[in-house]
Amino acid sequence: MSNSDRTDLCVEPLGDRALVVRLGDCKAPADPQMMADTAELLRIVGPEWMEDAVSAYDTVTIVYDPVKVLASMSEAERSLRLPYEQTIAQVESLLHREHKHAAGRPRLIDIPVCYGGAYGPDLQEAAERAELSVQSFVELHASPEYTVAMIGFMPGFPYLTGLPRELSQPRKASPRSRVPAGSVGIAGGQTGIYPFSSPGGWQLIGRTPMELFRSAEEEPSLLRAGDRIRFVPIGKQQMEAWGDR
Template sequence: MIQSIKPAGDRAVRIGFKEEISDTVHQHIRSFCAVLEEENHSAIAEWVPAYTSVTVFYKPELVKYDEIALWLNGLSERAGTSVSRPVRVISVPVLYGGEKGPDLSRLAARHQLEEEEVIRLHTEPGYLVYMLGFAPGFPYLGGLSDRLHTPRLDKPRQKVSAGSVGIAGEQTGIYPLDSPGGWQLIGHTPARLFDPDKEDPFLFRAGDRLRFFAVEKEEYEELLARAEDGKSVVKIETEEADANEHAN
C-alpha cells in the first residue's frame, strides 16, 4: 500500500501512496490516518492527508527520523485491513444563478444546456472530500459530471464572496473566505465552512461525502439569517462504510 517514506524537513515524514487521484487510494489514506489516531503515538504532533500522501509531523526531541519512519511503515499492513469508520454525508444548500451565480447562464450556454440541467447535474452526485487546502476549510472534491467541466475565467475576479460555489476545470468547490478567484460561479451557500471561534473550525473533513441541494431565494435568506446567528444550515448524516473496502 505504501509506496514511499521520505523526510519532509527536520520534523515531518511524507508517506507516499499510489500516484493516482482515486477513491481507492483515498480510502487507503483514510484508513492509515484512522490507525494513526488509534495509536496516539506520543511523538506525533499531527498529520495532513492529501490526494496521494500523508505528511506526519513528529517531535524530534522525542524520536529520531529513522525510528518514526520504521514505525510508520509498520502500520501499513494493519491499515490495509482496517475497517473504515462511518462516513459523514453533508448536504449543503445552494442558491443557484442570479447575482449569487453570475456565471451559470454562460456556463450553461457553453455546454448547450438549460440552467436547470446544469443545476441537476451539479446536485446529482455525491462528492468525495479528498482533502482541505488552498484556504482554511476549502474542500477538494471529486465527482463532478464531465458534462460540466469548464475552464477557469480568463480574468480572475478580485473578490469572490465566502460561500460562493464554483467550477474550475474538472473540479467544483466552495470558497470558504472572501478572496480573489477565477472559478466559474454558479451559486452561493449560506453555510460557513470556516469558523475560527469554534473548537473544530472546519465544516468538512477529508473522507466526508458532500451533496449540494438547490434552494429558492426565500429559503436561502432564512438559512443565511440562521448562519449569521451561528446556527448550522447543513444536514449531517452518517453512512456505514464497506468493511472490505481496504482489502484490495
Template sequence: MPSKKSSKGPRFQPASDQSLLIYFGEKITRKANENVRRLLHLLGEDPLAGVHNLHPAYCSLLVKFDVRKWRQEALEKELRKYLARLDKVNLPAPREVEIPVCYGGEFGPDLEDVAATHGMTPERVIELHTSANYLVYFLGFTPGFAYLGELAQELVTPRLPSPRKRVPAGSVGIAGNQTGVYPFETPGGWRLLGRTPLAMFRTDREDLSLLSIGDHVRFVPISRESFAELARR
C-alpha cells in the same frame, strides 16, 4: 534519500526539512483516499511522538515532524509499520450532509461560462451538480474548505487561468473534477456556480467545520428568497 523508491506500496517523498509526503497513488481514486483516511485515523488513535501535524489530501498525507526527533529515513521506517496495520482500521460511518445552494447570478458568476464551455444550458449544469453524492476527500486550503468529488464527467472544467483575489464566503465552485465551498472570503481560482447561506466554519459550535473528511455531501438548489431567509438565521 527515501524519495522515488520503486518498491511497491505507498511512495515517500521529503517535502521540507520538517515534513514528509506519503502518496497512496498518483491518481485521485476513492481507494487511495480511503488509505489516507485510514492512516490519518490510525495516527489519531495511536499518535507518534514527535509528529505534530498532518495534512491529508486526495491521495497523500503530509506529515510534519520535529526535526530534533526524526530524520526522514527513520520516520519513513516507523510510518511503514503503521501502513502494515491499515487493513485493520475501522473508519467511522460517513455522515450525510445537505448543502443548500442558490445558483447563478452574482452568486455564481461563472455558471453561464461553464455552461457555454460544455455546450449545455445553465439549468443542465445545476442539474448535474446537484445530482451527485460527493465524498469529502479532505479539508484543506483554508479552515473548513472541503474538497468534494467527483464532479460529473460532463462538468469537468479547468481552474480559472488566474485566481480571483477575492471569492466571497459561501461561494460554491468547481475545478477539474472537484467541487467545494469557500468558507471564508479568500483568493481562489475555482469557477463559481453559486453560493450557500450556511456557515461552513464557525467557532460557536462543537464541530467547528460543517464538513469533515469522509462525509458524504449533496447540493440542493434553492431560490434567492430561501437564500435570504437562511442567511438571516
C-alpha cells in the same frame, strides 16, 4: 485493496521534518477515503513525535519532530538510522498494528446551494460553455455524491472530486479580487466551496448559506477529507432566510 497492501508504504521526505506517504503501489489510483482514514488513524494513535497528519487525494503528509523521534531512539538505533527513517518504521508498524481499527463509513453531508443569479454570476456562461441549459447544468451539478479529496488552499476549503465530466470549466482568465464566502465554484474537473471571502479564479455557479469554517468550534472545519457531500438546490428566499432559522 487488501490489508497487507495497506502497510506497503511508498515514502518520500518533504524537508527535514515532514514526509509524504502513499499506500500500496505508488501508481495506485487516488483513494481519498482511504487516505483520510489513515490520517485519522495516525491522529487517534497520536505518537508524541507527530505534529500533524494531513490527507489529500492519494497521500498522507506527516509532520514530525525529529528531536522527539531521536529521543525515542536507543543509542544503537541512532547510529543506524536517521529520525526520518525511524519515523517511517514507526508509521509502518502503527499502520500494520492498527489497520483493523480503520475508521467506519464516511459521513454524508447535504450542502444547500442557491444556484445562479447574484449568487452564481458565472452559471449562465458555464452552462453555455457546456452546451447545456442552466437548469440541466444545475441538475447535473446537484446529482452526484462528491468526495472531499482534501481540505486546502485556505481553512475549511474542500476540493471535491466526482464532478460530471461535462461540467468541467476553465479557470477565469483574471481572478476576481473578492469571491464572497460560501461561493460554490468549478475549476478544471473539480468543484469547491470558498469558506471565506478571498481572491479567487474559480467559475462561480452558486452559493451556500452554510458556514464552512467556525473557529470557535471544536471541529472548526465543517468538512473533512473523505466526507461525501451532496448539493441540494434551494431558492433565493430560503437562502436569504437561512440566517433567521
